[in-house]
Amino acid sequence: MQTATTLDMLRNAQAGLRAGGGSVALVPTMGALHEGHLTLVREARKACDHVIASIFVNPTQFGPNEDLDAYPRQLAEDSAMLEAEGVALLWAPGVEAMYPSGFVTSISVSGVSDNFCGAARPGHFDGVATVVCKLFNQVMPDKAFFGEKDYQQLAVIRAMARDLDLTRPHVQDIIGVPTVREADGLAMSSRNRYLSPEDRANAAALPREMKAAIAAIEAGADVGNALATLERRLVEGGFASVDYAALADAQSLAPLTSLPPAPARLLVAARIGGTRLIDNMAVG
Ligand SMILES: Nc1ncnc2c1ncn2[C@@H]1O[C@H](COP(=O)(O)OP(=O)(O)OP(=O)(O)O)[C@@H](O)[C@H]1O
Ligand SMILES: CC(C)(CO)[C@@H](O)C(=O)[O-]
Numbered sequence: 109m110q111t112a113t114t115l116d117m118l119r120n121a122q123a124g125l126r127a128g129g130g131s132v133a134l135v136p137t138m139g140a141l142h143e144g145h146l147t148l149v150r151e152a153r154k155a156c157d158h159v160i161a162s163i164f165v166n167p168t169q170f171g172p173n174e175d176l177d178a179y180p181r182q183l184a185e186d187s188a189m190l191e192a193e194g195v196a197l198l199w200a201p202g203v204e205a206m207y208p209s210g211f212v213t214s215i216s217v218s219g220v221s222d223n224f225c226g227a228a229r230p231g232h233f234d235g236v237a238t239v240v241c242k243l244f245n246q247v248m249p250d251k252a253f254f255g256e257k258d259y260q261q262l263a264v265i266r267a268m269a270r271d272l273d274l275t276r277p278h279v280q281d282i283i284g285v286p287t288v289r290e291a292d293g294l295a296m297s298s299r300n301r302y303l304s305p306e307d308r309a310n311a312a313a314l315p316r317e318m319k320a321a322i323a324a325i326e327a328g329a330d331v332g333n334a335l336a337t338l339e340r341r342l343v344e345g346g347f348a349s350v351d352y353a354a355l356a357d358a359q360s361l362a363p364l365t366s367l368p369p370a371p372a373r374l375l376v377a378a379r380i381g382g383t384r385l386i387d388n389m390a391v392g
């Protein structure tokens with residue numbers, strides 16, 4: 109596996125990769141890799157001839173009081189995992205390489221980004237959209253792979269690619285991969301490592317109570333009451349607070365107060381022991 113840390117290195121490495129022909133997949137990450145990321149890489153390898161993975165802890169998507177400094181960074185371990193999975197090229201720029209001095213551009217998104225994590229993390233999705241647009245321009249993949257674990261993020265990226273006409277030639281296809289979960293149902297996340305043993309055990313309440321809420325809603329329960337019960341049970345189960353627990357249209361992410369005939373999604377963000385966890389599940 110080659111590793112590029114500057115744009116010139118990336119361009120040279122890509123030229124060599126593409127000289128032999130074949131399709132190219134991009135798997136963008138912020139590192140601190142786990143089986144969820146590696147599942148994206150495996151799906152990418154099944155779909156394309158070459159896989160390029162990026163590792164960049166993007167400062168523009170972190171708010172002033174968030175965990176940018178604390179975010180786990182383990183490039184050597186991550187690199188070994190990616191090489192073992194057959195990744196051809198790791199794009200691992202520093203901040204200066206991604207945002208050189210004089211950088212003055214930011215993509216502003218709205219609509220699918222307005223509620224939920226967009227409201228809880230002002231500017232977050234603008235940061236995500238800006239760096240992903242740059243990654244698409246830098247790599248020009250045939251396919252790009254993202255996790256449904258970050259469901260709203262995936263919707264934002266799809267909207268950005270559509271609106272900026274990035275689907276050709278910058279990226280041909282944006283693929284969503286189902287959430288990979290721990291044995292007790294907790295969605296794998298780089299931030300799970302922040303959890304104490306007690307909080308990690310209690311965090312299993314998140315998928316458990318989400319499933320209970322979905323069962324109630326699908327059985328005809330009032331959506332507002334089901335969501336209030338979900339929030340209460342999370343706090344009773346050890347969560348400090350709930351940023352949001354919402355039913356949304358699976359496509360538009362418009363908040364819903366009743367179960368529609370169209371596909372819907374339950375979206376939750378909650379805090380436990382100072383760690384913010386998110387999850388989402390299909391409803392109906
Ligand atoms: N459990 C998972 N299942 C499927 N995809 C995942 C999972 N965890 C992360 N991903 C995907 O991997 C890509 C990189 O995500 P990122 O590097 O932020 O990891 P993360 O586990 O989401 O970390 P964080 O704790 O910051 O949420 C994203 O597209 C994300 O949706
Ligand atoms: C898509 C992404 C790599 C952009 O920094 C990040 O938001 C993530 O890891 O989900």
Ligand code: BAL
Binds near residue numbers: 170
């Ligand atoms: N996968 C989520 C990235 C973030 O929380 O910034």
